[in-house]
Amino acid sequence: MDVRKTYKLFVNGEFVRSESGRAYRPDGGKVNVPRGSRKDLRDAVRAARTAFPGWAGRTAMNRGQVLYRAAEMLDGRAAQFVELLGGGPRARRELDQSVETLVWYAGWTDKLPQVTGTVNPVAGPYFNFTIPEPTGVVGIVAPQEPRLLGLVRRIAPVLCGGNVAIALAAESNPLAALTLAEVFATSDFPAGVVNIISGQRKELLPWLASHMDVNAIDTVGCTADEIKSIEESAAGNVKRVIKLTESEMSPYLIAAFMEMKTVWHPIGV
């Protein structure tokens, strides 16, 4: 039997329709996709904020295990994703790279503090050191292309560092992102750590950018004009607006969402 799928938002570990009841058809296709509203976004931020202390408090090793399991789950659904991405060797390559990305960042969870952390020489009787801590709730604006890899490349470093994520799926081709939610849902991520919302960028971006409880936004999928207005709204709570455009895997992408905390520890007392 041919079952047609009703795509859902992924908020607080649940697959939900938009509270607005609206849907749209990306790119004039035949599939209905939920058109998320600002209230869906609000719910996602609330869920993410609640989930943050738990996820950030996990051991690095445990976060790595969960990310690795996401890689396993994605690999297990390889055929489904390859078909969703249009089939053929190009789709297969994108899927393989996505799995590899998750594995790669899974390995970074317990190495980042050693690479980006420092012991600082100071002129005083202090042991002075700096370690990275996750910044909190991170909004990610997924790029239109590549559909799957584009989001995986940006969401993995955010989760790796102990942050929680709210991803806006690409407006014109959100199916890969919405299906990726099923991978996260079966990977032992606590509810609310990953949230994925589809809908109209124009409608959702201002609310995400001005939300006082969002700590950083990855603008990788935004136009120059969008970035400008995000930066204006983000000033309200001094959000980090991350404008790194590199498409390769990099520990600097993890570090971009970390806050460097310095400790002055007295010695010789």
Added chain:
Amino acid sequence: MATALSLTHLGSLMRGVRSVDEVGADERAASLAKRSIKKSSKLWALDLAVRCMDLTTLEGADTPGKVAAMCAKAVRPKPGDPTIPPVAAVCVYPLRIADCVEHLRGSSVRIASVATAFPSGQSFTSIKVAETEEAVRAGAQEIDMVIDRGAFLSGDYQRVYDEIVAVKEACGDAHLKVILETGELGNYDAVRRASILAMAAGADFIKTSTGKVQPAATLPVALVMMEAIRDFLRETGRPVGFKAAGGIRTAKQAISYLVVTYETLGAEWMTADRLRLGASTLLNDVLMQIDKERSGAYQSGDYFTVD
């Protein structure tokens, strides 16, 4: 108001209490909860919610310092924003009344104290009366008493009635709020009976719950109690206040209670003299919603006090 009702009168009073349509009450509460309050109406409702709030801390771990912080928040809920009104009252355990007296001097915020072996109410009447008298002497302007659910559930209405009358007398000028602890009463009929009993015994307010029992306040239970207040007003001409307490944590819930109150009891109850919302964590969410309406941006708990 008669200070004591004879056994036969009380019996006929209780027998005269009609039963509650449970499905109807649930349905009406659910439909009222769906009502959409937006923009300027929402701001008005949120402002009223602050004015009607009993800011509460009822923990074994309450210290003078914690109560002092709560009193400061009660007087000026948002430091730096004088447009936010003070709350109606603070609600504490009897031993913390003295701290409130010290920190609320000169403000409009009233001091409410729980008494009568809160939260269970399972103690001797003489002790409950003595506790109430002592609380009033310490400076409490409002007393939140619990009814003896053990007596009520076993049908000993006379005992419950006499106890409320005795405590009311011990209150003197202080207002008496009678907590029914609806989560332990079992059904809406019992809630309505307890409401009528408490009002007949002289309660100035009837209150849903202690907050120590689940389920605490629910919208249908509030509706049932308000309908009892409305019917009591028609019978006797005496208006009685309503206090919802326990489990009210979001501004949205608070607004639902305001809607149900308005639709059941009317505009006269939209004041702190007749309506209270008892809560320990509600205030910050209300303040955040007020800021959201004013600024247009969703707010963060990072910018409000940690209570």
